[in-house]
Amino acid sequence: MKKKILASIIPALMAAQAANATELAPVVVSDSAVQVEPNLMVKSEIEQAAAGTSDLVEVLADSPKISVNQAGGISGFPVMNGFADNRLNVQVDGMQLVASCPNHMNTPLSYVAPSQAESIEIYPGITPASQGGDSIGGSILVKTAEPFFAPNGEQLTQGEVGTYYRSNGNAKGANLEVTTATDKVNITYKGNYAEADNYSAASDFKTFSTTTSATAGTEFTDGTQGTSTAADEVAATAYKSINHQLSLALKGDDSLFKVSITKQSVPYEQYPNQRMDMTANESTKLNLEYEQDTVWGAVRLQAYSEDVNHEMAFMDYKIQMQMPMATESNTNGFKAATDITLSDNSLLTIGTEVQKFTLNDYWVANPASAGMSPNTFWNINNGTRDRYAAFAEWQAQVNEAWKTRLGARFERVQSDADEVQGYHDADTFTKPNGQTEVTNEQSEATAFNTVERARTDHNLSLTALASYQHSDNLAMDFGLARQVRSPNLYERYTWSSWTMPAVMNNFVGDGNGYVGDINLQPEVAYTLSANFDWHAADKKQWGIQVMPYFSYVQDYIDGVALSYTPDQFNVLQYRNQDARIYGVDVAANRQLGENTLGAWTAKAKLNYAQGYNLETNDRLYNIMPLNATLSLMQQMNRWRNMLEIVMVSAKEDVSLLRNELATPGYTLVNLKFSYALKDLRIDFGVDNIFNRDYVLPTGGVYTGEGRTMAINGIPMLAVPGMGRNLYLGLNLKF
Incomplete structure (x- = not known):
């Protein structure tokens, strides 16, 4: 399928590339409102x-607008308006x-390192x-850098190299970017490496042994034991990741290919x-994009593919006989969109999109285990999901005050x-101790x-979005x-209620x-949102945004206990x-003034959310409690420094169905410093400067060590947050 898509689109793209006639000038309708246009994080x-x-x-x-549900060290889940994971459009x-x-x-x-991102558009x-x-x-739309081109007849070569080190978890990494460009061609390589050991909490949080059978459960017959960890060590937080990207861009008079x-390779x-x-996680992506300006607007085409080979098992801290799990997937996508300029003040966009996704999720038998043999367990066999x-x-x-953006999308x-099949061609199996386990x-x-x-x-x-400019000091979206x-x-297709695969x-x-x-x-969500934006006339001296939202979700996919x-x-x-x-x-900022120590600015943000299952009246899982962040920033010559205070209230509104853990409130203080020369940037700082103990309100349950395959028998603890962490980063442009 991938070859057919590429074979059909590449000739069309190259033919269009050869037919260019005017200077590249994409059509843009300029909107400043948060809801009509996205919040934008720049480089x-x-x-x-x-x-x-x-x-x-x-x-x-x-x-x-965003909080984090923590997971692995490079793959947290962004949360926006109480929604996360597949409920967000992440590109x-x-x-x-x-x-x-x-x-x-x-x-x-998880496939994009921070050093690779050029901008991030956020549609809340x-x-x-x-x-x-x-x-x-x-939506969260991450974009890497747009290609640049040299003046006619010239060639430019430039790049950037960086490295960092963080004390907690012995985290280290490096990044490299090199570009060479003429007036028509740009070739860019980007590479990134990241590695860390387990991080440590602020103090000892373990009141249990990590290696004895009394805590971990009955040992396997082969005497499998885990690696001992320190009482303050948050096990299973280590990672290693390597990313490479090679890109080519061709510029025409009014087109870009x-x-x-x-x-990406993640050894663990x-x-x-x-x-x-x-x-192991091995991913290969191919992405082709083409833009063409016309006298009436613009045309955008895109074709992409991704192959993923993913493996899971138990690392040292989990006391288990190995249970190898493999997932293989292939994604092929195509997009086509046309911008049609209707007038100086209006633009019509029409388009189509196709995505074909195939997934195999299977767990190879382990002959040493009666519970995981003799068959391969097929969790999902040739699953397909095509859009x-x-x-x-x-x-x-x-008019001068109103902007609108109205759209319809059918999928x-x-x-x-x-x-599918299970490990066994029966509803039971016999354990080495002679006991029978029911699996169904x-x-x-x-x-x-x-x-x-x-x-x-x-x-x-x-969707209906509108922005109203009431005055120089007030805009509403x-x-x-x-x-x-x-x-x-x-x-839809996972099928076994046996506790081990479940x-x-x-x-x-x-x-x-x-x-x-x-x-x-x-799921069908009916959403009403607004943004009231008060600000100084120059939009610099001060500003405050209040952004309420409400969603009623029909057929929300929650859970019921078997x-x-x-x-x-x-x-x-x-x-x-229903949910x-x-x-x-709330977000606010104010310029505090200047003195001999530089220019001072204050920022603040506050988030409050509630979520309910309307049929059970239970709370929805992993809703972040009330939290606020205050920042005091100083800029003096080449220095940009910040004192940050993060405050999170106690989490008491929890999901009873999931036995969600209540968590205490906490306050963290962070210091960040940055010094920039013409080509050199130095960042250093201290997170959790007072080494405060805390647990992650949306970090889930600590299953990082012990006999984790047993559904119960491990301590029910929240995942501890990171203790004091010092970091230093260097980036040099050349």
């Missing part, structure tokens, strides 16, 4: 945060990729029809809130999966295999939308097991139930 903001983290999602958390250079893992370890943003709550679909909570090949990434660890979309969007400057989503594998596999598994969803999304997301393959299917790190439901309906025991982990099945999410985000 300087990304660079300021990049030295302190290897996870791009942690950089995103500087936005007033990297236009590719809306899909996590290929029963724990969603390889999320789209509502995604314009032209920017993507199959989501209900907003880009092709890039991206390769451990997870403190999952029962498994990533032991076919068409959209239209109209943007207009109605046909087709999913299917082949027959044969019965459940037979029930799955005999039903019609193909499903087709017809999803209509409608409003959004109203109906947005639809179809279930992913793991939500706990391996878990996106949220809550310790529970999950089973799919073929009959799930798409058998529920309080204060223990349980097996849940995905089920459609409500609402909240408000």
Whole structure:
């Protein structure tokens, strides 16, 4: 399929490239409002945060709209308006990729290092029809650098090299970028390396042994034991990642053609809130983009593909006989869009999108284990999820005060999966100690295999966005939308309720097991949002934004317990139930003045959210509690420094179904310093300067060590946050 797509599109792109006639000048309707146009994080903001983290999602958390559900060291989940993971439209250079893992370890943003991101567009709550679909909570669009070109007859070569070190977890990494360009051709290489050991909490948090059977559960017959960890060590937080990207750009008089090949290799990434660890993730992406200006607007074409080979197993801290798990996926996508200039003040965008996704998730038998043999366990066999979309969007400057953006998007989503099998051709197996364990594998596999598994969803999304400039000091933005997301393959086609495979299917790190439901309906979210933006006339002296939102989600995919025991982990099945999410985000800034120590500025942000399952009146899982961040910034000559105070309230509103843990409130103080010469940038700082103890409110349950395959028998603890961390980053441009 991939070869056919490329074979058909490359000649068309190259033919169009040869037919250029005028200077490249893309058509843009200029909108300044937050809801009509996105919040934008630019390179300087990304660079300021990049030295302190290897996870791009942690950089995103500087936005007033985004928080983080922590996972592995390079693959946290961004949260916006109470929505996360597949409920958000996350794209990297236009590719809306899909996590290929029963724990969603390889999320789209895990493939992009902070040093590789040039800008990030954030559409809170509502995604314009032209920017993507199959989501209900907003969009995050990450873009790498646009190619530059030399003046006519010249050639430019430039680059950047950087490195960093962080004391907590012995984290280290490096990045390299080299570009050579003429007036028509740009060739760029980008590379990134990141590695870390386990990080440490601020103090000892373990009151249990990590190697004795009394804590970990009955030992396996082979005497398997784990690696001992220190009492303050947060096990399974280590990672290693290597990224390469080679890109070529060709510039015509009024056109641009880009092709890039991206390769990621992750030898390991451990997870403190999952029962498994990533032991390999190999990804290869090919992305082709073409832009052509015309007398009536512009044309944009894109074709992309991704191949993923993903493996999971138990690393040293998890006392288990090995349970090898493999996931293979292929994604092929195509986009075509046309901008049509209707007048000086209005623009019509129409387009189409196709994405074909194939997934195999299988767990090879381990002959040494009676529980994991003699068959290969097929979690999902030849799962397919194909999307076919068409959209239209109209943007207009109605008058001096009003701007609007109205859109409609229709998607046909087709999913299917082949027959499955368990480890055993029976509903029970005999353990080495002679005991019999009931698995129901044969019965459940037979029930799955005999039903019609193909499903087709017809999803209509409608969006209406408007911006009103009331005065020089007040702008208002409003959004109203109906947005639809179809279930992913793991939500629809995972089939075994046996606790051992069920706990391996878990996106949220809550310790529970999950089973799919073929009959799930798409989620339909009705969202109302606003932004009231008061600011100085020059938009620099001061500003405050108040951003309330409300979403009612019909057929929200939550869970029901197949058998529920309080204060223990349980097996849940995905089920459609209605939900409500609402909240408000606040952002403020003020210039405080100048003195002999430089120019001073203050910033603040506050987030409040609530989420309810309307059928059970239970709280939705992993909603961030009330939190605020205060920042005092100083700029003096080449110095840019910041004192940051992060305050998070106690989490008491929790999901009873998932036995979600309540967490205490905390306050952290961070210091950040940056010094820039013409070509050299130095970043250093201290996070959690007072070494404060805290746990992550949305970090899930600590399953980083012990006998984690057993659904219960491990301590039910929240994942501790990182203790004091000193870091230093250097970047040199040449």
